[in-house]
Amino acid sequence: xxxxxxxxxxxxxxxxxxxxxxxxxxxxxxxxxxxxxxxxxxxxxxxxxxxxxxxxxxxxxxxxxxxxxxxxxxxxxxxxxxxxxxxxxxxxxxxxxxxxxxxxxxxxxxxxxxxxxxxxxxxxxxxxxxxxxxxxxxxxxxxxxxxxxxxxxxxxxxxxxxxxxxxxxxxxxxxxxxxxxxxxxxxxxxxxxxxxxxxxxxxxxxxxxxxxxxxxxxxxxxxxxxxxxxxxxxxxxxxxxxxxxxxxxxxxxxxxxxxxxxxxxxxxxxxxxxxxxxxxxxxxxxxxxxxxxxxxxxxxxxxxxxxxxxxxxxxxxxxxxxxxxxxxxxxxxxxxxxxxxxxxxxxxxxxxxxxxxxxxxxxxxxxxxxxxxxxxxxxxxxxxxxxxxxxxx
Amino acid sequence: xxxxxxxxxxxxxxxxxxxxxxxxxxxxxxxxxxxxxxxxxxxxxxxxxxxxxxxxxxxxxxxxxxxxxxxxxxxxxxxxxxxxxxxxxxxxxxxxxxxxxxxxxxxxxxxxxxxxxxxxxxxxxxxxxxxxxxxxxxxxxxxxxxxxxxxxxxxxxxxxxxx
Numbered sequence: 208x209x210x211x212x213x214x215x216x217x218x219x220x221x222x223x224x225x226x227x228x229x230x231x232x233x234x235x236x237x238x239x240x241x242x243x244x245x246x247x248x249x250x251x252x253x254x255x256x257x258x259x260x261x262x263x264x265x266x267x268x269x270x271x272x273x274x275x276x277x278x279x280x281x282x283x284x285x286x287x288x289x290x291x292x293x294x295x296x297x298x299x300x301x302x303x304x305x306x307x308x309x310x311x312x313x314x315x316x317x318x319x320x321x322x323x324x325x326x327x328x329x330x331x332x333x334x335x336x337x338x339x340x341x342x343x344x345x346x347x348x349x350x351x352x353x354x355x356x357x358x359x360x361x362x363x364x365x366x367x368x369x370x371x372x373x374x375x376x377x378x379x380x381x382x383x384x385x386x387x388x389x390x391x392x393x394x395x396x397x398x399x400x401x402x403x404x405x406x407x408x409x410x411x412x413x414x415x416x417x418x419x420x421x422x423x424x425x426x427x428x429x430x431x432x433x434x435x436x437x438x439x440x441x442x443x444x445x446x447x448x449x450x451x452x453x454x455x456x457x458x459x460x461x462x463x464x465x466x467x468x469x470x471x472x473x474x475x476x477x478x479x480x481x482x483x484x485x486x487x488x489x490x491x492x493x494x495x496x497x498x499x500x501x502x503x504x505x506x507x508x509x510x511x512x513x514x515x516x517x518x519x520x521x522x523x524x525x526x527x528x529x530x531x532x533x534x535x536x537x538x539x540x541x542x543x544x545x546x547x548x549x550x551x552x553x554x555x556x557x558x559x560x561x562x563x564x565x566x567x568x569x570x571x572x573x574x575x576x577x578x579x580x581x582x583x584x585x586x587x588x589x590x591x592x593x594x595x596x597x598x599x600x
Numbered sequence: 601x602x603x604x605x606x607x608x609x610x611x612x613x614x615x616x617x618x619x620x621x622x623x624x625x626x627x628x629x630x631x632x633x634x635x636x637x638x639x640x641x642x643x644x645x646x647x648x649x650x651x652x653x654x655x656x657x658x659x660x661x662x663x664x665x666x667x668x669x670x671x672x673x674x675x676x677x678x679x680x681x682x683x684x685x686x687x688x689x690x691x692x693x694x695x696x697x698x699x700x701x702x703x704x705x706x707x708x709x710x711x712x713x714x715x716x717x718x719x720x721x722x723x724x725x726x727x728x729x730x731x732x733x734x735x736x737x738x739x740x741x742x743x744x745x746x747x748x749x750x751x752x753x754x755x756x757x758x759x760x761x762x763x
Contacts, residue, residue: 229761242761332763381763508611508626515625558760580754581615585622 220336224564228548232558239587241575242558244381246446246531248505250483251498254445257486258479270478272470274302274454278481281488282454288492290413290424292437294456301466302476302484306411306440306453308469311337313407313436313455314373316464318343322372324407327358328566329382329534331409334375335566346371349568352525352536356383360394367398373405376425379412382565382574383534384527386416389423396428406435411453412530414444414499417507420528426456433458436465443530444499445487450480506531509577509584516588517575520595531578534562538571540598548573554597555590604629605637605646612638613747616650653748662712665694665739668721669703673730680704683730692720703735714738 225242232238249255273279279296286292294300303309310333318324318341326334328347335345348366350356363374378387387395399406406425413422426437440453455465491498510527517524517535524535537547544561551557562569577584607627611618620638624631641647656663672683680698687707688696695708707725711717721736742750 223763225761225763229759232760238760240758240760243758244762245758247756247758504607511625511628512622560761564763580756581618 216339216342220339223332225332225560228558228560228564231549232552235552235556238552238556238558239579239583239590240558241577241579241584241587242560243576243578245448245578246443246502247578247580248446248502250445250447250450251487253490254447254483254487254498258483261479261482266478266482268478270302270475270481272475273300273466274476275478275481275485278302278485278488279454281485281492282456284492285488286424286437286439286456289496290410290422290427292424292427292432292456294437295459298459299462300454300456301462301469302481303440303453303455303469304473304476305442305451306409306438307333307451308473308476309436309438309440309453309455309465310334310407310409311340312465312468313438313457314338314341314343315468316461317373317405317407317436321370323368323370325363325366325371325374325404326566327375327377327380329356329562329569329572330375330565331377331381332565334377334409343372344370347566347568348374350383350385351568352523352534352572355525356380356385356534357387357391358395360398363395363398367402367404371402371404373407374399375407375409377409377411379410379416379422379529381412381530382532382560382562382569382572383525384530384532386420386422386528387425388420392423392425392428396425396431399434400430404434406431407438408435409438411438411440411443413439414496415503415506415531416529417503417510418526418528422529436461441484441487445484446502447480447483447487450477450483452476452480452484506578509579509581512581512584513575513577513588516584516591520588520592522595531576533575533577534572535575536572540595542598544570544573551591551594555594557587557590557594602637604633605641608634608637609641609646612647612650653746655742655750657742657750663710664712664714664717665708665710666717666721667737667739668707668709668725669699669735669737670705670707670725670731671733672704672728673732674704675730683728686728687725690720690724692717692724703733 279300282300283294283296314337320342322343323346324338324343325348326345328349338345408425410424416422426432426435437456441447513533514524514526522535524533527533544563548559548561560574562572620631620634624634674680675682684696692709692711693707694710697706699706726734
């Protein structure tokens with residue numbers, strides 16, 4: 208095939224570091240994986256049942272581009288109740304194929320060639336490539352363990368140039384588990400406003416916070432709605448990753464542009480996923496979000512166990528306040544993240560993700576997901592402990 | 601019942617072999633607090649016993665089970681309690697419930713053979729003074745018990761690594 212066919216803009220983007228690791232780990236028998244990025248719960252049965260009912264009764268048609276209005280109304284109600292964020296279901300919400308599509312829409316609707324977008328580093332793997340695909344330039348915004356992997360206002364100030372248009376704001380954070388609490392938001396907002404930045408807030412882990420820390424949406428801070436795209440979805444909070452359902456909320460003119468891209472490229476999110484999502488929110492509204500709270504408690508217990516295990520092994524591990532990952536430092540071993548994970552996988556068959564898969568500032572860390580069965584977690588800790596013991600010999 | 605005890609019960613119901621040290625870490629309390637909460641619940645009869653959920657179909661033994669609907673005449677001053685205790689003392693009887701509806705007691709019985717079980721019903725249960733009628737249904741297959749689905753092996757369909 209002719210090389211000419213391929214777009215240099217796309218070929219220049221390296222494939223995900225996670226993918227490469229998957230190729231090694233995927234073939235290994237008896238491996239325990241702390242490398243997953245999704246809940247270990249199956250979607251609650253009543254939600255699955257609602258989708259089955261919808262299929263059986265023949266609901267197989269397109270929905271409106273923006274998603275079923277009844278679903279958007281539930282989303283608006285949910286955001287208002289849980290996070291005090293207020294959106295008009297008719298004009299300010301687009302239902303998307305996962306939060307992933309919402310991220311892409313937000314970037315493509317706002318970024319032009321020459322624009323810079325700040326991307327917290329370490330951070331989720333998709334932001335920088337999506338900025339590139341949209342024609343913009345992704346600029347890493349370094350965070351580190353010493354400030355709990357939160358964005359420091361001075362670091363933000365320093366990273367801003369006249370070309371900076373937007374800030375990706377992914378909290379609670381994957382891979383670090385960091386949460387930006389209200390006081391951290393308050394410190395950051397003057398910088399954001401002074402430089403007239405758009406905030407693309409990926410709040411997919413909003414429901415998964417611990418130690419009594421409740422998620423504060425930046426979109427709910429005074430005056431911020433006008434400069435925020437709020438992105439969320441059902442994958443993490445309702446254990447619905449495979450359904451691919453998310454949403455983007457923004458002021459009317461921006462939503463209209465996102466919807467334009469969505470309507471030409473996607474048409475609408477799958478109907479059964481929308482029906483299932485509506486069931487999740489409606490029942491949640493009626494029973495005080497019992498599904499979420501049950502899962503959150505279970506993650507919290509395993510979070511404590513993992514932090515305790517790593518600390519006990521002598522690895523320093525900042526306490527994650529959100530998501531379902533620990534991001535311990537492995538610097539004391541003298542190995543790079545990549546080396547550590549590769550050797551751990553080869554000798555003890557435990558899969559962790561090198562911190563560098565999430566950006567250069569992830570060096571010296573590994574991402575470990577605690578959303579896995581208790582028995583597997585304990586076995587993984589024993590193996591990692593043994594691995595560290597052998598390293599010390 | 602305090603919050604800690606409730607959380608402990610939920611965890612123990614899932615797996616009662618989690619060591620106390622791990623329970624303490626998981627719940628964010630001290631080992632001492634966990635130990636004494638469990639001790640108290642054992643003392644006051646909240647926790648009666650720790651047992652595995654066994655799939656007896658995997659064990660090569662003769663075993664039949666039946667659920668027997670029993671109609672009885674309640675006794676003055678004692679209601680159903682006296683007759684229930686006459687019934688639940690039999691070793692063959694594994695559970696007894698007082699029910700609303702068209703019968704009074706639901707009795708779960710276990711025996712090695714069909715014959716033994718039939719003998720229990722006709723010779724021990726039906727002859728009790730206050731028992732006015734029984735209807736015996738044999739268990740053919742067990743799908744789910746105590747929240748545990750029997751034939752679904754635990755499996756993890758997730759990608760080994762995902763972002």
